[in-house]
Amino acid sequence: MSARIIDGKAIAQEVRAEWKVRADILKSKGVTPGLAVIIVGEDPASKVYVANKVKACAELGLHSEHIALPADTSEAELLARIDALNKDPKIHGLLVQLPVPKHIDSDKVLNAINPEKDVDGFHPINVGALATGNMRFAPCTPYGSLVLLQKSGVSIEGKHAVVVGRSNIVGKPMALLLLQNNATVTICTSRTQDLAKHTRDADILVVATGKPKMITGDMIKPGAAVIDVGINRMADGKLCGDVDFESAKEVAGYITPVPGGVGPMTITMLVANTVQSAERAAGK
Numbered sequence: 001m002s003a004r005i006i007d008g009k010a011i012a013q014e015v016r017a018e019w020k021v022r023a024d025i026l027k028s029k030g031v032t033p034g035l036a037v038i039i040v041g042e043d044p045a046s047k048v049y050v051a052n053k054v055k056a057c058a059e060l061g062l063h064s065e066h067i068a069l070p071a072d073t074s075e076a077e078l079l080a081r082i083d084a085l086n087k088d089p090k091i092h093g094l095l096v097q098l099p100v101p102k103h104i105d106s107d108k109v110l111n112a113i114n115p116e117k118d119v120d121g122f123h124p125i126n127v128g129a130l131a132t133g134n135m136r137f138a139p140c141t142p143y144g145s146l147v148l149l150q151k152s153g154v155s156i157e158g159k160h161a162v163v164v165g166r167s168n169i170v171g172k173p174m175a176l177l178l179l180q181n182n183a184t185v186t187i188c189t190s191r192t193q194d195l196a197k198h199t200r201d202a203d204i205l206v207v208a209t210g211k212p213k214m215i216t217g218d219m220i221k222p223g224a225a226v227i228d229v230g231i232n233r234m235a236d237g238k239l240c241g242d243v244d245f246e247s248a249k250e251v252a253g254y255i256t257p258v259p260g261g262v263g264p265m266t267i268t269m270l271v272a273n274t275v276q277s278a279e280r281a282a283g284k
């Protein structure tokens with residue numbers, strides 16, 4: 001039996017349409033949700049991500065500001081830009097594209113962003129809020145992964161969810177979101193002994209390791225929902241995930257492809273967080 005393929009592109013379109021309705025309601029009341037994205041330097045991948053974020057805002061009729069600063073921008077100058085945007089009422093969401101050049105302390109940058117505008121959800125106050133069940137902004141990639149499960153009709157409550165990876169941007173917040181949705185959660189890392197024993201017990205398996213095709217079909221419980229967060233560029237130029245799609249799809253009940261799975265959801269949830277922030281600012 002072959003798994004049901006979770007179509008991230010289609011679900012992203014559906015979710016964007018839902019948030020467009022909410023953005024239009026705000027606009028009819030004179031509030032246009034606004035996102036500011038700061039990029040420092042010339043990293044080609046970062047430039048593509050930023051361009052896509054700005055494009056998604058335009059699609060939904062949001063206000064967006066793209067602030068491209070040269071690689072030699074000082075930390076003080078960047079912090080001053082952040083401070084100005086923190087105070088700008090047109091801006092409801094603010095993020096600095098990571099990585100920043102080495103002479104800039106990224107923790108200082110994340111801490112400088114007004115937590116009420118921190119649509120990436122990386123500020124320690126928002127990380128703490130998520131951990132204590134008072135979520136304000138969920139980080140976009142795990143939030144998008146959760147929405148994929150929900151929109152696909154995968155039940156989470158009481159299920160065993162295994163997250164492979166514990167990064168601050170994917171693994172840890174993913175585990176917290178699943179926990180908040182009443183899953184029983186296991187987190188695996190590079191130090192986990194007998195990884196397959198854990199993954200084979202997962203009703204929901206989320207993989208975010210950056211290791212191409214490391215989860216194979218024999219490591220998956222029949223019928224499980226598999227969310228592959230990984231994006232890896234292979235020698236032939238093609239993209240692949242952290243899950244071996246070909247063998248996994250023969251065992252899983254649901255599976256996300258790469259590309260076309262989690263990827264399209266990340267920017268969608270960024271837009272969602274921006275609209276939600278504008279709703280809060282408007283007192284809705």
Ligand code: NDP
Pocket residue numbers: 141164165166167168169170171188189190191192195208209210211214229230231232242262263266
């Ligand atoms: P990190 O490198 O920050 O973290 C990887 C995690 O995987 C670490 O916690 C590491 O464990 C764990 N890990 C590595 N090897 C193994 C292994 N053999 N067994 C078990 N655990 C292992 O990566 P990110 O979380 O930032 O990204 C993960 C993947 O997701 C990447 O492919 C990235 O490109 C992709 N990604 C996709 C996004 C999207 O929009 N779809 C957005 C963000 C990321 P340990 O802590 O012990 O080292």
